[in-house]
Amino acid sequence: METTKNELVFLDTETTGISAVDNRIICISAMKLGETEPMLFSTDTDPSEANMLRKFWEWLPPGCRICGFNTDFDWDFLLLRSLKHKVPLRWLRKYKDRIDLMHLLNGRAAPMKGRSQDAYCELMGIHVPLNGDIRGKDIPNLYNLGEIGKINEHCQADVLRLVEMYNRFKECGIDLERWE
Numbered sequence: 353m354e355t356t357k358n359e360l361v362f363l364d365t366e367t368t369g370i371s372a373v374d375n376r377i378i379c380i381s382a383m384k385l386g387e388t389e390p391m392l393f394s395t396d397t398d399p400s401e402a403n404m405l406r407k408f409w410e411w412l413p414p415g416c417r418i419c420g421f422n423t424d425f426d427w428d429f430l431l432l433r434s435l436k437h438k439v440p441l442r443w444l445r446k447y448k449d450r451i452d453l454m455h456l457l458n459g460r461a462a463p464m465k466g467r468s469q470d471a472y473c474e475l476m477g478i479h480v481p482l483n484g485d486i487r488g489k490d491i492p493n494l495y496n497l498g499e500i501g502k503i504n505e506h507c508q509a510d511v512l513r514l515v516e517m518y519n520r521f522k523e524c525g526i527d528l529e530r531w532e
Contacts, residue, residue, distance in 0.1 A: 359416040360385040360451075362518070364510040365426045366491050366503050372432035376401050378495055380408050380430075381507040383515065384416075390511040396500040402437035409434065409441045419451040419518055419528065421469040421510070451528050453517055469513060478516040480509050 363382045369375035379394035393408045395401060408430075420426055427450070434441045457472055470487065473480070486494070486506045494503050521528050 359413045361412065361416045361418055362390070362511050362514040363418050363420045363423070363426055364507050364514065365429055366488075366507045367429055368492050368495050370425075372429040375429075375492075377404065377429050377433055378491065378500060379504050379507050380404065381504075381511045382408070382412070383511050384413070385515075385518075390508045392504055392508055394500065394504050396504055401433060402439055405430070405434050405437060405439045405441075409439060412442050414442060417449050417451060419453065419514060421452070421514060421517075422454045423450045423452040451518075453514065453528075456528075469510065469517075472517065473513050476517065476520050478513055478520065480513045480516060 361382050361384055363380070365380050366378045367375050368378060377395075379392060379396070381390045381392050383390040391411060393404045393411075395404055398404060418427075431441065433439075453472075454469070458467070468487070486502060491503055491506070494500075518528060
């Protein structure tokens with residue numbers, strides 16, 4: 353797929369905790385709009401977080417937009433962990449180059465404010481197979497148990513669910529690529 357200036361990339365990260373200063377990224381899953389399989393950058397195949405980040409930033413199309421669920425969290429980890437390891441990164445403007453479905457949905461649906469991606473997928477009838485009942489809060493424990501394969505599957509499933517959520521907006525006439 354040829355890179356265009358505003359190519360859309362769906363993104364999720366899984367981490368060992370909630371602080372980018374005190375924790376690390378376990379895996380990154382990302383997929384360009386129009387593709388069917390998410391890319392996976394994981395410490396499962398290479399335990400070096402720096403190498404994983406380097407590969408991700410090299411893969412990420414220049415000038416792309418990111419679509420995620422709580423992208424501020426993912427961005428903070430990608431930025432801070434890259435700075436820690438002196439990994440060159442592609443700069444994305446904090447808000448203009450990102451579509452954050454969590455902020456969009458929470459800002460428009462007060463009764464569901466603070467709900468998870470799972471809750472919104474359930475509301476929309478989006479069913480992407482998950483590896484058991486793994487939720488974000490389970491990731492640090494799974495990491496400590498050495499279950500990185502399960503974490504990778506969960507991260508990739510989250511990206512596929514992002515695509516389905518994005519498509520639901522489009523089906524309902526909302527063009528999130530032009531959303532400001």
